[in-house]
Amino acid sequence: MNSASHSDSGAARVVRVELGPRSYEIRIQPGLLLKVGQLLATTVKARRVLVVTDRNIGPVHGRPLAKALQSAGISGDLIELPPGEGAKTWEVCKSLYDICFDQGLDRSSCLVALGGGVIGDLTGFVAATFMRGIDFVQVPTTLLAMVDASVGGKTAIDHPRSKNGIGAFHQPRAVFIDSDALKTLPDRDLKSGLAEVIKYGVIEDAAFFAWIEQNLAALLARDPEALSYAIEHSCRSKARIVGEDERESEGGNRALLNYGHTFGHAIEACLNYQGYLHGEAVAIGMALAGELALRRKLWKPEEAERVEKLILRAGLPTKLRLSDPAPELLHAATFSDKKTRGGQLRFVLPTAIGKTAVFKDVPEAEALKVWQDVPRA
């Protein structure tokens, strides 16, 4: 991978997450990585930080970040973990606690998560629990983390029986998004992030959905303006929803963000988090939720088709593969997902493009039927 250029240009877009004493800013700007040192110095008290990243990101974006910290008078080591979902395990988490102790971090230290959702979730979880909770800052480098995972304070590691099964709510002190980091992101990961962008359109914003339809080619071509707009808009949605319902309370709106995720997480868990990227599993999950909504006559076939068409145009799957686990296994996996409460399935289903609701009354047999009936590619 070539070293990435972080141009020091472009206006900053700022989105605030309003959570009283836990409020923070999301700053989106090309070249921002070079300013993270200065920004951090004014955001947190720590003059000692630990930057957690992975081996793909460290050599390209870690070094410029380390330099930026140094020039702001902040000392910080860079820890490079193995890339991939496999890092969201107890073993890697424990090794990170060991490093925190070895480095003499204390309650006034700060962790910096430089990476995708995996690094963000894991680092956030360590920050939530080390010394009963220390500061952390998100510097997301994947589209998925920029538009979703880095915002909102959900931190977690996986348990063999449940994706994100062990976790905590712990808000970052700031989210610094350098859209230039996307220049080095593999195509497949860019598309995976687009699944979450499409999600915001379907759950609550028909105009944004139409904007994505019109600007998809620019997004896929990594047009900086289009990407910045999509990131800002997605962050605004997420910030507002989280601001209203930080902890995904019963009857609150945060649950709507799980659209596509009940089916999607079951696919990921059943395949042991291998085979599909998170956004790909969510894309299939959105298509299956659309089908379930159609069977319940919640929305029109034309709307389901429009969503499916956009997912496909984004280069994402809408169907399971022939080789994927049996419908019964996938169905069983939906019950270990946190989207169930008291063993009761909950589905976020669209009633129109831009409108979704949580349904707790889907009979098991009806959900199983979707897994069974939907053709595989």
Ligand SMILES: NC(=O)c1ccc[n+]([C@@H]2O[C@H](COP(=O)([O-])OP(=O)(O)OC[C@H]3O[C@@H](n4cnc5c(N)ncnc54)[C@H](O)[C@@H]3O)[C@@H](O)[C@H]2O)c1
């Ligand atoms: N906390 C939340 O609210 C939330 C929301 C959505 C998803 N998630 C979690 O996020 C995770 C998925 O995140 P992800 O899709 O970002 O995957 P990821 O973190 O595994 O990153 C994807 C791949 O891209 C590489 N990479 C990252 N940035 C790069 C860059 N700029 N250039 C080159 N390579 C780069 C990584 O090394 C990795 O191999 C899942 O574990 C999911 O559960 C969390």
Ligand SMILES: [Zn+2]
């Ligand atoms: Zn997701």
